[in-house]
Amino acid sequence: MGSVKTKRMPRAVRERQMLDAAVQTFGQRGYAAASMDEIAELAGVSKPLVYLYLNSKDELFTACIRREAAALTDAVRAGVRPGLGADRQLWEGLRAFFTHTAQNPDGWSILHLQARTHGETFAAEVSAMRKEIVALVTRLIAVAARDGGSPCSNEGGEPGDHPGSDLPEREAAGLAEALVGAAESLAAWANATPGVSARQAATTLMNFAWAGLGDLMEGRSWSPPEPDRP
């Protein structure tokens, strides 16, 4: 078990320190370049202890993906509070998302970049989290459309105050895919662009998305020109 002494400490605490160090190292240096030596040193433990707790670099990386995915999903769920109007729910959800990705740039880099560029197993972990978020957003959009998505319903007015439109399930799913894709892309951009705050990123996406979604929720949709030009 190596010769480095480690202070007695509950396993959970020790493990969290290792994961913190691993997220930072994988996020900043990339999966391939990150070494177990570096992670152990940053965590202040011996390398054998890291292997004892997390088995292998692959399993350590998988543990990082799962922890960061759960943290991000929890943050978004906590941001979206039922009872607010649709635009307010969208705004709070976006703000929670961009605040979390700005405050955890290494975790976001792992989820958005590292996990997707190093093989199908890791990509599948992220894909599971993404499906969950898309399903959450799909439900929110469907409910908001049914209840009417008037921007005036900020104060949590009775559902049905603004009769909305029944959005087909598939249309809601497509809109959710678009919104999630836009948010992922913007988060990567915001973290890579000096001076763009979480609030600005959320405002940009809200600007982009709201009026479009808002119109849809009141049954006004954009129609392609007819007859179609070739």
Next chain:
Amino acid sequence: MGSVKTKRMPRAVRERQMLDAAVQTFGQRGYAAASMDEIAELAGVSKPLVYLYLNSKDELFTACIRREAAALTDAVRAGVRPGLGADRQLWEGLRAFFTHTAQNPDGWSILHLQARTHGETFAAEVSAMRKEIVALVTRLIAVAARDGGSPCSNEGGEPGDHPGSDLPEREAAGLAEALVGAAESLAAWANATPGVSARQAATTLMNFAWAGLGDLMEGRSWSPPEPDRP
């Protein structure tokens, strides 16, 4: 050079056949599972000939990424015709994008999925293409905002007919990131969902994006609630 006889054929034609076979195999089976034997057989040539032309599985995969990236970028550029109104340009660009990704699902799978999940070198190839498309969309949004983005300017009216708003460069870049991310996400969803046509996917994104962008281009933006709730 092996013993399989191959008909005399110009190198460019032969190479295109190999790339066609490679795109299909990588796209459908994934980078790791695809074998050079399979690709050679599908192309109707000997495996040594594939190696002679394309050197290695990695170089063959890189050649696939580059060809498919160029084809997609060309398709989008061809779709966006200057002189149309902003909404019409967006619509034509989206339609070109979704038509291309629907008609070339294997190429899109390589760009969106395979190339991003198998190491930083391949990911960098896709990243270069993506930057180019984001830059194109950023310019379109900035110009549309400056000229006014009225949906009524379909017929290519004089720029300036609808005085618009000067969108800060950074805001235009953020909106372009959001739009491109939404399009990528929707294309993957449309290709994976039976019965969703290119036109439907383009209409969904247009619905999502246009009213929002359209409002912005006329200087109407969404404002976050003040004072902010915690």
